[in-house]
Amino acid sequence: MILNKIKMIDGLINVRDIDDSIIIDLRYATENNFLNKKIYDIPVCVLQLNTALKLSKANSFAKDLGYRLKVLDAYRPLSVQKIMWDIIKNEDFVAPYWRGSNHNRGAAVDVTLTFENGDEILMPSDYDEFSERASINYKDAPTIAIENRELLSMIMIKAGFLRIESEWWHFNDSEYEKYGLYDISLEKFI
Numbered sequence: 001m002i003l004n005k006i007k008m009i010d011g012l013i014n015v016r017d018i019d020d021s022i023i024i025d026l027r028y029a030t031e032n033n034f035l036n037k038k039i040y041d042i043p044v045c046v047l048q049l050n051t052a053l054k055l056s057k058a059n060s061f062a063k064d065l066g067y068r069l070k071v072l073d074a075y076r077p078l079s080v081q082k083i084m085w086d087i088i089k090n091e092d093f094v095a096p097y098w099r100g101s102n103h104n105r106g107a108a109v110d111v112t113l114t115f116e117n118g119d120e121i122l123m124p125s126d127y128d129e130f131s132e133r134a135s136i137n138y139k140d141a142p143t144i145a146i147e148n149r150e151l152l153s154m155i156m157i158k159a160g161f162l163r164i165e166s167e168w169w170h171f172n173d174s175e176y177e178k179y180g181l182y183d184i185s186l187e188k189f190i
């Protein structure tokens, strides 16, 4: 990887430029999401360079254990945060656009784990299932699902991320405060 050859805008880069072994399935670039609406024009996974390097490290840890990381969301332009907020308007599930989300900084990722063949492992809830089952404290799920949730958390924390209480799939870069909120279109990164 030659870092000075990578296209970078405000510290943000295309994750594919540093690691092509991470599975990327940006759900908001499809209709397979809680809005049933495609709100990203193109499926480009963008993060702050240092956040992307941490994610790559997490993917290596996962591979050492026989798994792979699958990214469900990464950098989200601020104007898309407003679209989401206008539909949901519930701070438990969507950060208000005037405060911004760590996704708008390119310093948060939504991830799960897959087996080596790419099949997702069982978790206590679906992605973006906004219920008590999404909480990292939810205990009334099959033991294997709880173990899988904790394995994902162990991998991400070891790589430099922090978890949040309400969503098992969401991880903030521990250094998210270094970054601003951006409204750069995903197309700029291809």
Ligand SMILES: C[C@@H](N)C(=O)N[C@H](C)C(=O)O
Pocket: 073, 092, 093, 094, 095, 101, 102, 103, 110, 128
């Ligand atoms: C919408 C959901 N995937 C999400 O990202 N929620 C958090 C709270 C956010 O908007 O930052």
Ligand SMILES: [Zn+2]
Pocket: 073, 103, 108, 109, 110, 169, 170, 171
């Ligand atoms: Zn998230």
